[in-house]
Amino acid sequence: MTSSQPIDTQNATATANSNVPLWKQQDAEPFLKIENITKKFGEFTAVDNISLDIYKNELFCLLGGSGSGKSTLLRMLAGFESPTSGRILIDGVDMAGVQPWKRPVNMMFQSYALFPHLSVADNVAFGLKREGASKHEVKKRVAEMLDMVQLGHLGKRKPHQLSGGQRQRVALARSLVKRPKLLLLDEPLGALDKKLREETQFELINIQEELGVTFVVVTHDQEEAMTLSTRIGVMNHGVIVQTDEPHDVYEYPNSRFVAEFIGSVNLFEGKVVEDQPAHVRIDSAEAGGTLFVNHGISCAPEQIVHVALRPEKIKISHNRPDQTENCIQGVIEEIAYMGSLSVFKVRLPSGKEVRVTQPNFTRHMGERFTWEDKVFLSWDEDSSVVLTS
Amino acid sequence: MQRKSLFLRFSAGFGFLFLYAPIIALIIYSFNKSKLVTVWGGWSLKWYSELFQNDQIIDAALLSLKIAFISATVAVVLGTMAGYVLSRFGPFRGKMIFSGWITAPLVMPEVITGLSLLLLFVALEGMFGWPSGRGTGTIIIAHVTFCMAYVAVIVQARLSSMDETLEEAAMDLGAKPSSLFFLVTLPLIAPAIISGWLLSFTLSLDDLVIASFVSGPGNSTLPMVIFSKVRLGVTPEVNALATIMIAIVAIGVIAAMFQMRRQARLLAKLD
Numbered sequence: 247m248t249s250s251q252p253i254d255t256q257n258a259t260a261t262a263n264s265n266v267p268l269w270k271q272q273d274a275e276p277f278l279k280i281e282n283i284t285k286k287f288g289e290f291t292a293v294d295n296i297s298l299d300i301y302k303n304e305l306f307c308l309l310g311g312s313g314s315g316k317s318t319l320l321r322m323l324a325g326f327e328s329p330t331s332g333r334i335l336i337d338g339v340d341m342a343g344v345q346p347w348k349r350p351v352n353m354m355f356q357s358y359a360l361f362p363h364l365s366v367a368d369n370v371a372f373g374l375k376r377e378g379a380s381k382h383e384v385k386k387r388v389a390e391m392l393d394m395v396q397l398g399h400l401g402k403r404k405p406h407q408l409s410g411g412q413r414q415r416v417a418l419a420r421s422l423v424k425r426p427k428l429l430l431l432d433e434p435l436g437a438l439d440k441k442l443r444e445e446t447q448f449e450l451i452n453i454q455e456e457l458g459v460t461f462v463v464v465t466h467d468q469e470e471a472m473t474l475s476t477r478i479g480v481m482n483h484g485v486i487v488q489t490d491e492p493h494d495v496y497e498y499p500n501s502r503f504v505a506e507f508i509g510s511v512n513l514f515e516g517k518v519v520e521d522q523p524a525h526v527r528i529d530s531a532e533a534g535g536t537l538f539v540n541h542g543i544s545c546a547p548e549q550i551v552h553v554a555l556r557p558e559k560i561k562i563s564h565n566r567p568d569q570t571e572n573c574i575q576g577v578i579e580e581i582a583y584m585g586s587l588s589v590f591k592v593r594l595p596s597g598k599e600v601r602v603t604q605p606n607f608t609r610h611m612g613e614r615f616t617w618e619d620k621v622f623l624s625w626d627e628d629s630s631v632v633l634t635s
Numbered sequence: 636m637q638r639k640s641l642f643l644r645f646s647a648g649f650g651f652l653f654l655y656a657p658i659i660a661l662i663i664y665s666f667n668k669s670k671l672v673t674v675w676g677g678w679s680l681k682w683y684s685e686l687f688q689n690d691q692i693i694d695a696a697l698l699s700l701k702i703a704f705i706s707a708t709v710a711v712v713l714g715t716m717a718g719y720v721l722s723r724f725g726p727f728r729g730k731m732i733f734s735g736w737i738t739a740p741l742v743m744p745e746v747i748t749g750l751s752l753l754l755l756f757v758a759l760e761g762m763f764g765w766p767s768g769r770g771t772g773t774i775i776i777a778h779v780t781f782c783m784a785y786v787a788v789i790v791q792a793r794l795s796s797m798d799e800t801l802e803e804a805a806m807d808l809g810a811k812p813s814s815l816f817f818l819v820t821l822p823l824i825a826p827a828i829i830s831g832w833l834l835s836f837t838l839s840l841d842d843l844v845i846a847s848f849v850s851g852p853g854n855s856t857l858p859m860v861i862f863s864k865v866r867l868g869v870t871p872e873v874n875a876l877a878t879i880m881i882a883i884v885a886i887g888v889i890a891a892m893f894q895m896r897r898q899a900r901l902l903a904k905l906d
Contacts, residue, residue, distance in 0.1 A: 326803055346806040359804035363822040372818075373808035424808065 268301035269477060275338075277302040277460050278323070278428060283332035285318050292318040294484035295332070305454050305461040307471035310481030311507070316464045319481075320430050323462065324353045337427055347376070352426040356433040358417035360405040366416050367392065367401035373424040391419040394453065411442045418450075422457065431463045435470055447473050468508045472496070480504050496556075501635045505554040512560075512600050513633075514553045518545055526632060528553055532598045538571040540627040545634050552633045557603040559629040562590060563622050564613060573624040576600060578617055590615065592623060658881060665874035672869045682875040689872060692860060696876070699840055699857035702771060706778035707835035711828055713779065714786025714835075719820075721787065722794040738788060740781035749848030752777045756849060769851035777849045778842060782835035789834070793827035794820075826898040833891050837884065 268274040276299035285293040293315040300306045308316040321327045323334060325346035334341040336350060352373070360369050367388050374384045392398045395415035405413055414437070421429055434450065435443045451474060454461050465471050471478050472492045479489045480503075488500045499505035502513060516530030516537060523542045528551060530537055537553050545551060567573060576592040579599070583606075590602040600623060615621065665683075669676025686692060717737050721730070740748060756766055756773050766773050797820075805819045806812070821828075843858040850856065855863075861873050 324803075324807055326806075346803070347809045347811055351807075353804070353807045355800045355804055357798060357800055359798065359800040361801060361805070361819060372805070372810075376809035376814070420808070 267476065269299070269304070274301060276300060277304075277337055278462070279333075279335040280319075281333040281335070283319070283322065283329045283334065285315075285322060285327060286330045291484055293322070293329075296484075296486055298479060298486060298489065300460065300462060302460055303454075303458055304476045305451065305463065305474055307463045307465055307475035307478045308481055308486075309465055309468060309471040309478050309507075311466055313483075314481040315484040316466075316481045317432060320353075320432055320462065320464045323428070324351055324430055325349050350427040351430060352421040352424055352428075353430040354417050354421040354432065354434055356436055358405075358413050358437075360413060360416055360420070362405055364404075365401065366397065366403050366405065366408070369405065369416060370420045370423050373420065377424065387423055391423045395419045410437055410439075411446065414438060414446065418453070422453070422459065425457075426459065428460050428462065431461060433465055433467075434463060435467070436465075443470070450474060472508075480507060482507075498631060499554060499633065502552055502554070502633050505631070505633060510557055510601055512555045512557065514555070514598070516551060516553060518543075518547065518549050518551055521545065521547060525627070528632065532594070532596050533574055534594055534596050535574055536571070537630065538627050539630050539632050541632070543632045543634060545632075549634065553630050554633050555625060555630045557589070557601040558587075558605075559625050560600070560602045561624050562592070562602050562604060562615065563624070564615075564619065566622050567624045569624055572627060572630075573622055574600075575620065575622055578615055578619045578621055581615065581617065588615075590621075592621060661874055662878045662881065665871065665878040667871055667874070670871070672871055672874070682871040683879075686872045686875045686879075692857070692872065692876060695855050695857045695860040698771065698854065702774050702778060702856060703836045703839035706775045706782055706839045707832045709775070709779045710782035710786050710835045711832045714783040714831060715790050715824070715828055717783065717787040718790030718794060719816075721791045738784055740784040741788070745842075745844040748781060749777070749845040752780065752845065753848040769849055770854040773849040773851070774846050774854065774856065777845050778835075778839040781845070782838055785834050785838065786828075786831035789827045789831045790824055793824045797823055826895055830891055830895060833887055837887075840880075 278298075278300040280296055280298040280300075283293055283296045284291065296315075296319065308319060310316045318327060322329050323336075323341075325341065325344060328342075341349060361372065364372065370388045370391055371384050374387060379387070388401070389398065392401055395418055397412060397415055397419065400408065400412065405416065408416065414434070418434070421431075431450075435446055438446060447470065450461075463471070463474060475492055477489060477491055478495050479486045480495060481487065482503050488495060488504045490498070495504065496508055499508065499511075505511045505513065514528075514530045514533040514537060516528040516533065518526055519529045519536065520527035521543070525538065525540045526543055528537045528539065530553065533553075539553065543551070561567065574594060576594045578590055579593045580589075580591040582589040585606070587603050587605050590604070592600045592602055594600060602623060664672065664675075666678050666680065667674075667676060668679035668681065721734050721737070724730075752773075753769075756769060756776075760766060760768070766776075801819055801823070802815060805815045810818055841858065842856075843862055846856045846859060850859065857876075861876070864870065864873055
């Protein structure tokens with residue numbers, strides 16, 4: 247079993263430069279190495295031959311819908327499930343047969359799994375006591391940890407006397423107190439309301455940077471993944487579809503699945519009519535014209551491809567813009583005012599609906615749009631991406 | 636407040652009357668002065684003092700308490716183990732048979748349980764010379780057998796409703812399965828174990844049929860003594876004894892109820 251999936255390392259530079267992130271350095275040693283991991287439950291393959299390298303101090307997000315296998319992968323890292331085949335190496339040590347209680351890994355559970363019969367301080371102390379740390383040491387480290395998550399004053403409370411956000415922080419403190427090399431977080435912000443989530447996201451990043459622990463986060467929330475992570479692995483049906491930095495996953499999705507899963511996107515189906523190293527032209531009946539993209543692709547001539555275009559990259563106007571390419575016409579069908587931006591749904595003559603978002607720069611929009619307006623949609627030649635799969 | 640319909644009030648009243656009228660009659664008659672059980676002769680505590688001078692009854696009561704205590708304790712240990720296996724061991728060969736077999740004593744007529752145990756004890760004695768004769772020991776074994784089934788069912792139900800990630804979290808934090816059970820699982824299923832113990836204690840104290848089969852001479856439990864006395868004609872002493880037992884059981888049940896409710900509230904808040 248030597249056929250490992252190559253990890254996408256764009257502009258990989260061989261020079262060990264401290265400014266270049268580890269995953270872009272070719273000779274960097276991964277901290278967590280997942281090699282051809284497969285997990286089957288009976289006939290069902292939950293995780294299908296995944297290989298993945300995660301480096302020290304990374305905050306890696308596994309992003310996927312339910313049933314994508316992300317939680318199974320996380321549980322295999324923690325040792326609660328054993329892989330059907332493949333290897334997991336943490337800091338160079340093979341984890342095969344290493345029981346959960348012996349792994350240098352701690353996990354923060356989605357349900358937080360706080361022990362209801364123990365106080366907050368005893369919950370945090372649980373792991374240290376199992377290590378056989380001295381009473382004095384336990385007390386000191388628990389106090390440190392609780393102070394870090396700003397719960398120093400609530401040590402004597404029981405979990406049921408805390409709010410959701412406080413419980414989440416206790417769970418975090420409990421999973422960090424043993425100073426694990428690797429922290430696994432299962433939907434860490436899932437149970438929090440929107441405002442608390444946003445605050446906690448940044449808190450998590452601060453803690454991660456402060457302690458230098460490698461985080462692996464499982465989430466179904468793309469916003470959470472975008473904000474938190476150094477890199478994202480997008481999962482679907484047990485495989486990792488794309489591994490990249492948040493910016494690249496968003497701007498350069500490698501497939502329709504990723505493009506549609508992360509953010510919203512307009513997809514135009516079309517046929518490649520001109521294929522040059524530096525640009526392609528795609529004839530799209532859906533868009534009602536030829537689309538020009540300023541990057542080359544590897545494809546067969548006349549292949550059917552999809553052009554992905556993010557709603558915020560489209561300009562909307564009443565007057566024909568002075569560009570000949572990438573300009574189509576349509577009728578506004580729906581408008582949603584969302585405060586910071588407005589969303590338009592524009593119907594093209596082909597019947598295709600295009601989603602356009604415009605930031606509301608000024609209090610009174612420069613150009614007023616209303617229902618049934620005939621508008622031009624245009625975008626730059628480097629705004630769209632051609633997807634072959 | 637919504638007014639309850641007349642029918643519901645009537646149902647509730649009738650239910651209470653049906654359940655408690657005999658008990659109230661018994662309690663009142665235990666304070667009867669008359670020697671005749673069915674004739675009211677005024678208030679008195681005389682039967683209580685007579686009761687405490689009746690060695691046969693006192694001995695039987697002490698024996699019953701001893702048997703109930705030991706069998707409840709042993710049943711709790713074995714039943715907890717069985718319940719734990721049923722809910723945590725995952726699928727294994729013969730699980731269906733095991734779970735069916737565990738709960739069989741719940742539905743089996745007591746006469747059959749008693750008879751089969753008697754036959755077993757006799758056969759064992761014939762083959763191995765143990766248990767030599769029947770007495771306290773065999774009663775305890777018999778009671779453990781059927782009490783354990785109740786405990787297993789209660790513990791299994793509690794474990795199934797418990798969040799399994801709590802156990803995973805404990806393992807993740809470095810607890811080996813052996814210490815994990817005592818540190819996390821046991822404290823969380825404690826209410827089930829306590830109620831299992833109380834139920835076993837009551838069942839054992841209550842049992843007449845099985846004990847009659849497996850007891851030997853000179854090892855009569857309290858229900859056996861009462862039953863034999865009643866056959867010869869009820870004395871008011873039995874009423875007094877019954878009243879004391881009802882008082883003890885009532886206190887136990889109320890205490891258990893408070894404990895359960897406190898625990899339930901604690902868990903409800905957590906969810």
